[in-house]
Amino acid sequence: MTCFHFDIGSRARHAGRFIGRVRGELLRVLAEKKAKAGLPQQALAEKLGVKRSLINRQLSGEANLSLRSLADLAWAMDMEISFELKQPMARAGQNQPMTTSTVRHGQIKYINGGGKQVSVFAAPADPEPEQAKKSA
Amino acid sequence: MTTIEELVEANAISRIEVEMHPRDQTLRLLYGTPGFIAWLGELAKDSQPERRLGEATAAEQVDDLFNTFLSGMPLVYMRQFRSIRAEKNAIWELKTPDIRIFGWFLQKDCFVAVFGNWADEVKDHDLYRGYRIAIRRLRRELGVDETLCVQGVTPGDVLSL
Numbered sequence: 001m002t003c004f005h006f007d008i009g010s011r012a013r014h015a016g017r018f019i020g021r022v023r024g025e026l027l028r029v030l031a032e033k034k035a036k037a038g039l040p041q042q043a044l045a046e047k048l049g050v051k052r053s054l055i056n057r058q059l060s061g062e063a064n065l066s067l068r069s070l071a072d073l074a075w076a077m078d079m080e081i082s083f084e085l086k087q088p089m090a091r092a093g094q095n096q097p098m099t100t101s102t103v104r105h106g107q108i109k110y111i112n113g114g115g116k117q118v119s120v121f122a123a124p125a126d127p128e129p130e131q132a133k134k135s136a
Numbered sequence: 137m138t139t140i141e142e143l144v145e146a147n148a149i150s151r152i153e154v155e156m157h158p159r160d161q162t163l164r165l166l167y168g169t170p171g172f173i174a175w176l177g178e179l180a181k182d183s184q185p186e187r188r189l190g191e192a193t194a195a196e197q198v199d200d201l202f203n204t205f206l207s208g209m210p211l212v213y214m215r216q217f218r219s220i221r222a223e224k225n226a227i228w229e230l231k232t233p234d235i236r237i238f239g240w241f242l243q244k245d246c247f248v249a250v251f252g253n254w255a256d257e258v259k260d261h262d263l264y265r266g267y268r269i270a271i272r273r274l275r276r277e278l279g280v281d282e283t284l285c286v287q288g289v290t291p292g293d294v295l296s297l
Binding site for chain 1: 204
């Protein structure tokens with residue numbers, strides 16, 4: 001039984017997830033505002049004096065989101081931005097990065113984009129069934 | 137009746153994981169077919185970064201999507217996931233700005249990815265119908281068309297939101 005670990009490297013992971021978190025937060029607040037106050041993207045666009053398609057592309061991730069446009073969007077939605085850099089903290093009870101699979105103790109195979117090499121292994125972690133077939 | 141474990145043992149599908157934050161734990165399950173795993177390996181090479189639309193590369197977008205999915209965080213309906221067609225045993229699409237991933241939900245919070253492709257290729261060549269038919273055929277071949285497939289088509293049917 002094989003388990004594949006999609007690993008793009010620490011640097012790319014941090015960047016991608018930060019960008020995703022910012023966009024996700026914008027989408028979440030916009031959805032809330034739309035539900036509660038009926039604030040559609042069109043209203044945001046009119047308030048900011050830009051086309052709705054630009055807002056849509058920024059929120060969908062198809063267009064770059066500069067710090068200026070992030071601040072503008074927060075302003076248009078009447079929200080404050082909280083930003084903080086902090087040291088990663090190890091806390092009691094938190095999980096450890098996995099080194100083995102919990103799926104029948106199978107080996108974890110790495111799809112690694114962090115380095116230059118990409119390794120995809122498809123061999124089953126437990127060779128017994130295959131050997132049994134051959135002996136049969 | 138076919139089970140998920142039998143599909144995994146037959147190497148029809150394999151579990152996919154990503155590095156998660158130490159505070160997070162896996163609350164959903166993600167599987168991929170051998171073809172999808174191979175595509176994922178190519179994507180991880182990030183061989184075509186010039187095609188990205190936003191700040192994040194395609195591989196970064198997929199990693200973020202998988203992390204969001206696996207850690208049980210909410211996904212935005214239509215922006216990040218949707219059914220291809222509102223029908224029984226629907227085919228679902230996971231979305232990033234640049235990438236589209238097609239598959240189905242074996243159970244609630246348990247997705248199996250079958251095809252991945254660039255969003256512009258999917259849209260330019262209107263590949264939705266082809267992927268839908270191919271995935272339905274695969275499910276018939278695996279014998280899971282009725283048994284291991286979420287029937288509903290609302291977001292709450294497939295994900296704990």
